[in-house]
Amino acid sequence: MQAIDRQTFDYIVVGAGSAGAVIANRLSADARNRVLLLEAGPASHPWSRIPVGSARLIKNPAANWCYTAEPEPNTNGRGIPVPRGRLLGGSSSINGMAFVRGQAQDFDSWAQAGNRGWSYEDVLPFFKRMESYDGGDDAFRGRQGPLRVTNPDAGDPLFAALIKAAGEVGIAHNPDYNGATQDGIAMSQATISGGRRMSTARCYLDPIGKRGNLRIETGALTEALLLEGKRCTGVRYSVGGQLREAHAAREVVVSAGTINSPQLLELSGIGQPDRLQSLGIAVRHVLPGVGENLRDHYAPRTRWAVGAKGITFNDRARGFGLVRQALSYALFGQGLLGAVGAPLRAFVRSRAGLDAPDVMLGWVPMLTEPGPKGPKIARQSGVTCYAHPMRPESKGHIHIVAADPHRPPAINFNFLSSPIDAEITVRAVRIARAVMTAPALAPMRVTEIGPGESRTTDGEILDWVKQVAETTYHPVGTCKMGSDGMAVVDAELRVRGIAALRIADASIMPSLTSGNTNAPSIMIGEKAADMVLNAG
Ligand SMILES: Cc1cc2nc3c(=O)[nH]c(=O)nc-3n(C[C@H](O)[C@H](O)[C@H](O)COP(=O)(O)OP(=O)(O)OC[C@H]3O[C@@H](n4cnc5c(N)ncnc54)[C@H](O)[C@@H]3O)c2cc1C
Known part of the structure; x- marks a missing residue:
């Protein structure tokens, strides 16, 4: 050498x-x-x-x-x-x-x-070469790569209810959104x-x-x-x-x-x-x-209060719950401290007739509030759901x-300088609303905090988006x-x-x-x- x-x-x-x-x-x-x-x-x-x-x-x-x-x-x-x-x-x-x-x-x-060599067929071998993942189909997934990718535990009652609620509004469960098709709702695959x-x-x-x-x-x-x-x-x-x-x-x-x-x-x-x-x-x-x-993805975070007790991370990370979370992490590498940012996500078509999903939703099983060193777990128990167009046309510099x-x-x-991005963002917020108000979530007593039930027209929803949306860092x-x-x-x-x-x-x-x-x-x-x- x-x-x-x-x-x-x-x-x-x-x-x-x-x-x-x-x-x-x-x-x-x-x-x-x-x-x-x-x-x-x-x-x-x-x-x-x-x-x-x-x-x-x-x-x-x-x-x-x-x-x-x-x-x-x-x-x-x-x-x-x-x-x-x-x-x-x-x-x-x-x-x-x-x-x-x-x-x-x-x-x-x-x-x-015109970028020869960048079709999905061309890049698929590199996606497979990078990862080591246990699930999915060999035609799409890699088993021997350096990057370990895993699935979070889907046994959590909140996630099970959200998947059921999505099903009730026509969003089917898709066990591998990195496989043959992206459509549907699934636990997030994670680099953990x-x-x-x-x-x-x-x-x-x-x-x-x-x-x-x-x-x-x-x-x-x-x-x-x-x-x-x-x-x-x-x-x-x-x-x-x-x-x-x-x-x-x-x-x-x-x-x-x-x-x-x-x-x-x-x-x-x-x-x-x-x-x-x-x-x-x-x-x-x-x-x-x-x-x-x-x-970039410009995403409003819709916010939902959850009345049923012990379900969200806000409840489960309080007092003795936090000690239990720390123990679960120390002993098994599991629980809140070892969790992916948004453990559940869905890829959805915002209107009929589209070839492929154009909107992504991501669920975080807690409410946060801003703190000096970053977001803090809020006192109020709830769920955050961000929703945004996936292929925005607005361009910056x-x-x-x-x-x-x-x-x-x-x-x-x-x-939002391109009007279509504003239109799809409003539709994405309405999809989040549809899932969060579906019958499967009724036992959890979910109520809307943001945008808030009073904001019903496209204009009102868009005004709220402009007040609260942030990027999803892409x-x-x-x-x-x-x-x-x-x-x-x-x-x-x-x-x-x-x-x-x-x-x-x-x-x-x-x-x-x-x-x-x-x-x-x-x-x-x-x-x-x-x-x-x-x-x-
Ligand atoms: C907070 C956050 C959350 C995100 N969440 C997700 C997620 O959950 N899933 C997901 O898929 N993506 C997520 N992303 C996006 C994803 O991580 C990025 O798209 C990806 O890492 C970009 O890779 P990159 O190689 O282009 O740049 P980077 O990974 O950012 O690497 C650039 C590197 O260059 C270094 N550098 C820059 N300038 C110089 C210089 N002049 N001299 C020397 N070094 C320099 C930087 O320090 C950095 O290490 C997130 C990003 C952020 C910031």
Whole structure:
């Protein structure tokens, strides 16, 4: 095996998140490849190992970039929080741990737009290769991958009642929404095993810690890409305020995520010329799509009081109940402390005649209230159900506001700027209402808190959405893949017009997948690694 040659590597990967950690693992599997993985955040955080810890990390700058979006009209002028993981594993180390691939049509639409190699048939082998899952059909599911995916226990009476209530309004139970079809309601598959979070740090980096050809540097903020003409030759980064350079003999792969990948391109002089010049940045390469095409899920959380006792987590985590939960977790890795953020979810068609579900609902078996360190369990017992369109058409943008790598970029979502998103959001809230008022839940004495029974018209529901909705933390698309004028990377994820530079993370998605975005981001990492190795 070749020793690491000072500051020259074959490959440099920027960002050790859902995609970057995967790429570093796969590239360094061949001992001849010298790989540098740079991560701005720390190696770990104690709360990142325990599922319940996600609530303690949502506002915690020790492991989170803690961005805030710009105020905009359809958030009623609120600057809504944009948490992003800042540690090994990236957002997979702080996220809600739901495991959702999306629909076959999502990837087929990418391929139909000219991105050869990205149809569902093409990406399915990577989804299978990443995971180790016990259920479902072998045709769709992987058994031997590094990422352990499990199902929460469906025996809970509240979840059983919710599944029955959904059935009463025509939403059937689907045991594997990551299988042949997504339609229906199911317990959330989760990146949790033995009561522990399965981040990409845990599943892709921990097992290979001793590879001599992989250097992982944490606390290493990449400040710029080094360019010689139209070729990327390395990166400049800082550790504890000290500047360093590393050179890539073959390629640099940027996997800094949807917020930071476009930021790094712009800081390096790649993007919209007027914008860069106005900040005093020399234009190295014109790419008007950098930072554009931002999409996210804008989701109101409907809130429901539950009168029957002992059913919700609010009741079960009080007093002696909390001690029981702690014991159950310590002894068996089960219960509240080891649970996925939203243990039940449904994929639903918001109107007849649609080819596939267009709305996702997710149930959290408790009410929370805001606290200084993140959401706290509320005193009132109840259930939260978020509901939103899965493939929003509203597009925003992310751009730097200064030539300073430490200044957060400005995030503008333009939520609900496309009228169809507003329409589907209202329908999604009405579907949540239909399930929560179905006969199966009557014995639990469920009553509506938000939006509130008095809000009945579309306009009233939409006004409420603008007051309360937040993202479900799935920003994508700011370095989109494609061949049109606004594409930033091609179908091989190569930055258009710059040699030896790829982007591989959620930012390359041309459109939002139908569901949560961790699984597709890991798939992108798996596929990108093959592309880099095959280019080889
Ligand atoms: C609070 C929260 C809850 C979520 N819940 C779910 C869920 O339940 N299920 C789901 O599927 N998805 C969920 N997501 C979304 C999902 O986790 C992300 O879509 C996915 O992790 C994105 O992967 P990525 O590789 O694009 O970026 P990330 O995983 O965010 O990785 C980017 C990495 O790059 C590093 N980095 C950034 N800039 C630099 C730089 N300049 N130099 C060095 N390093 C840098 C970052 O610190 C980070 O580690 C959630 C996200 C959040 C934040």
